[in-house]
Amino acid sequence: MEWKTAVTDILGCRYPILQGAMERLADWRLAAAVANAGAHGIITGSISRTPEKLREDILTCKEATAGAPGTFGVNLSIGLCPDIEKMLEVCIDEKVPVETSVYKPDALAPMIKQGGIPWIHKAARVKDAVHAQELGPDAIILVGVEGAGIKNPDQLPTMTTIIWGRKQLTVPIIAAGGIGSARGFLAALGMGADGIMMGSAFMATRECRIADSMKEAITRLNPEDPDLRRRVLTPGPPRRPADPSAAETAPRETDWSQAVSLAAGVIDHVPTVKEFIDGIISEANEIINGWAFLKTR
């Protein structure tokens, strides 16, 4: 079946699946692997650090994804990405979609709109999404409390957030938070989303730049483990492994399992990015075909 939605129309990718930005991890290599597998990869702007390096990374990624069934864009995390306006200028110049995230995008919005590139904004609360929608993004990512990264004390579970968001937003929604399998993908579409974003699940793919031992450790995590639950569900700054200075220079030696979300419950092997995305799509097709009640009307 064709997985064409408002999100694939906006981003030009084959599947309505996005890879989330990941500070220190999701560089152009991961974004390229995702685009080559038919989804939408994201280069984390804070990894490129300078506008010059970001342009270089975008050009390398374009070369690595020429003719790909998927696409890629750049994440500009407000408050985290250095020199953000200059970074945005590069994205506009190179005509790549941007994803803004973490804080209010009000200051960047006029420049993005004038630049004419596709724009998606990531919010943790429906109320912030409603505010952002007024600024004219093409789509909004809503992240539930089960997700990694952004944490707001008022954040709701993914299911509640997406369904409630669907009632209040007119722009397409991308669901994130705790998703890592075909069932989560289909559930998100059922809740009214037009696509999904996953971060943690991509940490356990072969192309992610963390150590293999760490990926194996992620597959053994249990979302009912009290420490994991507490780490993910307690409001506060994004959960990052201890010793960030070491992580900066040696991401492979850092305990990245500390940053994984409740998606841990469905991460049970370490596939390539292509195996992972193909697996979600083929399992989603199988599940839909198995839902006999859908065919009785």
Ligand SMILES: Cc1cc2nc3c(=O)[nH]c(=O)nc-3n(C[C@H](O)[C@H](O)[C@H](O)COP(=O)(O)O)c2cc1C
């Ligand atoms: C290690 C890690 C680092 C992340 N860094 C960022 C970031 O810099 N900016 C951002 O907007 N989101 C960041 N995120 C959040 C992801 O882009 C995505 O929204 C989130 O992982 C979705 O939830 P999931 O992990 O349950 O799939 C990060 C996630 C992880 C796991």
